[in-house]
Amino acid sequence: MSKQNVTDFPDRLISEKECAQMTGLCRTTRWEMEKQNNFPSKRRVGERKVMWLLSEVLCWMNSLEKTSNEAATNE
Numbered sequence: 001m002s003k004q005n006v007t008d009f010p011d012r013l014i015s016e017k018e019c020a021q022m023t024g025l026c027r028t029t030r031w032e033m034e035k036q037n038n039f040p041s042k043r044r045v046g047e048r049k050v051m052w053l054l055s056e057v058l059c060w061m062n063s064l065e066k067t068s069n070e071a072a073t074n075e
Contacts, residue, residue, distance in 0.1 A: 013051035022057060
């Protein structure tokens, strides 16, 4: 089976709940990380609603996995 890239799937916006479920991070942690440019930027889609691009969150998660694998290899 071939490895699929994030770009193989159509992009969509994900909700606060979906983002929390995918990342395991609470809203406050993501907000702090975003301020430090360590998490993808949210998109304001309404007066009180924000969402994230799925592709950006998946790329962020993939970068964490790569960093973790590289650290394990260097030990």
